[in-house]
Amino acid sequence: MSANLKDTIVALATAPGVGAIAVVRISGDQALTIAAQLFRSIKGKDLRKQASHTILLGHIIEDEQVIDEVLLSLFKGPHSYTGENVVEISCHGSSYIQQRILSLAVKHGCRMAEPGEFTLRAFLNGKLDLSQAEAVADLIASDSAAAHQLAMNQMRGGFSSEIAKLREELLNFASLIELELDFAEEDVAFADRKAFEALVQRILFVLKRLIDSFAVGNVLKTGVPVAIIGEPNVGKSTLLNALLNEERALVSDIAGTTRDTVEDEISIGGIRFRFIDTAGIRVTTDVVEQMGIQKTFEKAGAAKVVLYLLSLEETANLAAVFTEIAQQKNRFPDKFVVVVLNKIDRLSEHFLAAFRDRFTTTFEGVSGLQFVGISARERSGVEALKTLLQSQVALGAIRSDETVVSNVRHFDALQQALDAMLRVDSGIKSNISSDLLAIDIKDALYYFGLITGQVTNDELLGNIFANFCIGK
Template sequence: MYGKLAQWDDTIVALATPPGVGAIGVIRVSGPEAYPIMDALFPSKRLADQASHTAHVGVLKDGPVALDEVVLTLFKGPRSYTGEDVIEISAHGSPYVQQRIIQAIVNRGARIAKPGEFTQRAFLKGKLDLAQAEAVADLIAANSEASQKAALHTIRGGFSAELRQLRNQLLSFSALIELELDFSQEDVEFADRSQLYTLLREADGITKQLLDSFSLGNVIRNGVSVAIVGKPNAGKSTLLNALLNDERAIVSDIAGTTRDTIEEVLNIEGVLFRLIDTAGIREHTADVIESIGVERSMEKIERADVVVVLFDAVNETPASLQQDWAFLEEKKSKVLWVGNKIDAGELQQLQEKWRPLSQALLISAKTKNQIDLLKKRLVDLVISGAVNTEGTIVTNARHYQALQKVAQSIHDILSGLDRGLPGDLIALDIRRCLHFLGDITGEITNEDQLDYIFSKFCIGK
C-alpha cells in the first residue's frame, strides 16, 4: 500500500533532544538491530534478555574506549512508540559525547534517521493514524495552552474517532449499494435509502462543525497578528508597553519617535497575539526614514488579522477619525477603535464626545486604565467566546481542505438521492467521499504525500 516505505527493515538513530549543551541528551535507536547494536556497546549485561519498559545504568564502550555512563530505557516491539524494538539512551548533554555515541551506533550498522522518521514508522506500523501523527508535530510546536489541548485531543484519537465512525458507516452502505449492482436484473434494494439519507444529514452537520472550527483552529495554531496603528504621538508605544507590562518600546512626547515596526508576542487566555507597534501614520512628512516607516506600517495593516486604531480621545474628533481611517472598512473586518489619554481629560465629557462611535473603547495606556478590558475585547473579537478545546478543533490546513471535499461529496450524494440516481452513480459518489475521509487519517495515501508530511518534523521524532 505504501510502496517501498512498507519495506523498511533497517535500524535508525538520532538525537531526540534539542542539540546543544545541557544536563542530559536523549538518543533514540529503533529497528530490528537495535538490541544487537547496543549489546555490542553495553558490556554490563545482555540487553536482549532484559524485560521491556525497564531502565539500566552502565557504561557505553566503543571497544576499549569508554564513551559515557548512561541510562538505557528499553522498549520491545510492538510495545513501543514506533512499534519496533526501541532503545533510548540518556547520556550527558555534551554535544561531543552525544556525537561519539551516535557515530559508534552508525559504525555498527544503523543509519541517521530522516526528519520525522520515528513517527513515520509509528504510522506505518499502525501505532498512529496520519491525523494523530501530524498532531505529534503540532504538540511539539505548541506555544499556548489552547494549542497544547487541541493537539493532545487529536493525538488521543478524538478527531480520528469521529471520522472513522462516519467512514465505517459509509463503507457499509457502499457495500450494500454495490451488492445491488450484482442483482440489477432483480430490481432489489439492499441499502435502506432513508437510513442513508439520515446518516448523510448527520455527516453533513459534523463536517460543517469541523470546517467551522478551523477559524478558531487557525488562531490557536498560528496566533493572531495585531497591528496597532494611529497618528504620531497617539500613544501606540505606550499601549504596547502597557499590554506587555514591560518597557519594550521607546516612549517620548516627540511625534514620530517610532520609525519602524516593533513586534512582540502576548498570551491572552491561551491565545497568542503578535502585537505590532507601527510607525505613526500621517499624510505628509519630510523625514525620509519616517516615510519608510509609514510605508511599512501600511504593509503591516494589509497583513494583520486585527487592526487596533489608537486615537487621542482628547484632541481628535469622531468625524476626523472616521474620515482618516475610512479605507479600513474595505480592507479589514476586524477593527478595534481605542481612544487613549482619558487621564488627560474629564471622563464623562469624553464618553459623551465619543458616543457617536459606540464601539470605541476609552482607555489610558499611561495609567493602564481599561487595559484588561481591551485584552478581553481582543480575545472576543477573534474567537467569539471562550476557547473550548475539549471537542475537536481542526488546526491543520490539509485536513481542512480534505474536509471541504468531504462536504462537497456528501452534498453530491444527497443530491443524487433526491434526483433518484441509479445505485452505480450513488456508489461512485460514496467512494469519492470515502477517499477524502481516508486521506485525512491515512487509509488512503501515497509515498510522496507521506514524505512531504513527515519531512516537516524535527529529526529524532
C-alpha cells in the first residue's frame, strides 16, 4: 500500500448513513493527542492520563461549540485491535455529526484511512496473521450461518496454526539439509532421511485434505448454485417462487415465458442457496428463446445442483420419461441431480407409487440422482425438497471445527505447496542430492509462508486489503 503507515488515521467504523449511533475510529501514535483536542470530558478528565480500556462521557468541541455528546472508548497500544493507540468515538448517527467529527480529526492531524488499513496495521503489528486478517473481511461479508462459522473458525487461527506447524517442522529439516551442504566435503548426514520421509508423507496428507475441503468451503462461502431446468410450463418459475416464498418470477400458462435466467437466494439450514430459474428446454425457431435455452445449459453446467422438473399426465409414456431422465443425468454426470415431479396434486396415489418404484428400480446404484414429488402451486413437498438440498452439503467438518479452506488465494497457495512437496517426495525416493532437494523444500516453505503472511510483498497486501471496507 502506498499510504504512510506511521500516520494517525481516522474513519467511520460503522456503515455510512443515518442511524441511532455511529462510531468514528482513530488509530496511531498521535490518536490520544488528537482526540484530546476534540473531546472534553464532563468530569474534566484528561483522556491521555486514563488507563487503557476505559470509557469516558463527554462532548466533541469545536471553537467552544458543542458538536455532540459522545462516549469515547480508549485502547492503548499494544492492547488494541491495531496494536497502536486507538480511540473510538460513539456519537449520534446524524450524517452531519459524523462528517463534522471526521473533519475535525483531519484538521488536527489525522489522515483518512484507506480500505482495510486498520486490519493491515493489526497484521503488521502481529495482532493477526494474514489468513486471520482475511477472515475479518469474510466475517463482515458472511450472510449465512455456514459462512459465518467458516470465517469464525479461520479467525480463531486453526488453519494458520496447522500451516505454521507444518512449515516449522519442514523448516527444521531444511536447516539440517542446508547444514549438510556446508559440510558436503566431509560427507556428513545431519537429517534423518526416514524421519524426513515420514514428515513429507504427513504434509502431503494434510495438504490434500485441505485442498479437497475447498470444494465444500467455497460453496458455503459463496452460496450453492442450484439450476432449475425442464420443459416449458412444467412449473419452474412457480417452484422458484415457492422456494423463495415470494412472487419473484413471472408465472404464465404461455409456454416460453422465461427467456432469460432469474436468480435469487435463500438460506436453508444456515446454508445459502442461489436458485436459478432457466428458460424452458424445447425445440423452437424463436431466436431469443434459443438464446435463453443455450444460457440454461450454461447455467446448469456451472451449478452444483440441478433440479430437473417434470410435469406428467397419468397417460404419459414412462419409458420415454425415464430415458429422458437418464439423458439429463448423463448430461451432468458430476452434479447432484434431483428429479422433481411437479403438480402431484393432479396425480393419483397409485400413479405416484408406481413412478417412485420404477425410479428406484431403474436408477438403483446411480449416485448423485434423487427423486422428490411436489406441488409448487400448492407448496406441498417443498420443505422436503429443501431438506434434500441441505443434506447434500457436508457440514460435518465445520461443525466439528475441522479446518475448511474457503479462500481462493489459500487454495492456490496450497496447490503450489503440494506440487513442491510432491517433487520433494519424488526426490527422496530417487535419492537426489541434498542441494536439489533443498530447492523444492524452499518452494514449499515459500507457499506456506504466503498463506500466513510470513512471506509478503506490497502488491500482495495491497490486493488483499483493498477489498476491505473503509473503517475496518
